[in-house]
Amino acid sequence: MITDEKLVELMAKGDQAAFEAFVHRYHGPLLGYLERMLQDSEKAEDFVQETFLRLIRQLQQKKIPEQIRPWLYRVASNLCKDYWRSSSFRSEYHCGDEVPDQKDTSPTIIEIYERQETRKEVLQSLHQLSELERQIILLRFYQDLKLQEIAEVMEMPLGTVKSKLFHALKKLKSYLVKEKKFKSVESEGSYYA
């Protein structure tokens, strides 16, 4: 398989096929990452476009990023951070700690319910984490980035990434265990009621 770096090198020469292949390769991963980061499909789609645009503009200036994948996620993450800092985000986002519902196109009602429940559960657990920890988890588990790549995205030492990931996972585990206990108690309660 042709590497990201080779594809981008060809893109910098104006190769149309390389451009299309690259967008096809990264549209899904970037959209998934941004949806999980923002909890907003439309905004995520906008930011995916903006990330690609920034890469193209970088190539117009003959500046080819050395590590493409970390570079893309760094740009996408920075777009999110800028958005969270913006006044438009503060005025749009009113739900506080509540996790926003997302449209799901799965076929049956039971499946919708189950998926939404699981999703909510994981989402709530992720929201127990700091922004930095959540970003590391998303990059590691959903984008399959190597720890070194995460260090490059986050612009921090590898040791710090490992340590933050470890503590984030411990927090997640304890939250999910607590939730499980609570649900089993709740279901037992309703059974005896």
Place this chain on the structure above:
Amino acid sequence: MREPTDLELEGLEQELRLPLSRYITRSPKTEETKALIGRLQAEFNLIGSETQSFQLTFNEKIRRPSLLKQVLSQAQTYQKAFWVVSIIVFAMLTLMSGAASPFLFDDIDLFSVSVPIFLLSSFAYSYRSWNREMRMVESITPFPPAVLLLSRLMILIALNIVLGFIGSLYLKLTSQSFHLLPFLMHWLALLLFIGGLLAYLMFRLGLFAGMIVSVLAWGGWISMKEWFFTGNLSKNWVFGMEAILMLMGSLLLILAFRRLALKQVEVEGKLG
């Protein structure tokens, strides 16, 4: 905060991989990706147009040679015949001047008349626009043609000065009544003025305009000089005017250099 071992981290990752994998998001459809490509296309096309319009990329690590190096390398482009002909012309001028009197009519000497015109004609020869090989060199060299032309003009001025000095020294050595300084001033002042004027105008009005104005200036000065002498103008006045002419010529050469240096900075700025 304690740094975990790789084993601890791996264990915890394995444990949480399954619950975390339940959080799925939608994948974009092919049509959505195509639409995204469509939205990005206009911006991407700019890369294509830029690569087509800008094909020459110079190695920035290679330093631009100085004008002196450029002059030396351009000197090598002249054929032996050119140097031989130049020496023969000056030898003839010197011998003709020494045979009877260095002056043609009244106080106007053969050197003053011939040296500037020899400069102009040899410069016209060195332009060589009809020479296919030279055109090829000029078209691929990273230096603007003006630098090449200026360096060739410098070579020719230097050649005229050196050969003129040798001829003047020969006349001084062979004739007791010969006054070296006024003689040098006569032809050197005009040579520098014509050379400076040509260099200056070449950068502003082009080569042909520069040549025409220089020929007119040469003719004008010769006529004026004749008029000075018939009007019994003091030799000190003539000397003073020649000194001014020499200064003006040097100043014009410096201005041509300055303009060239500014142009180079401008070009480098655009490339950088």
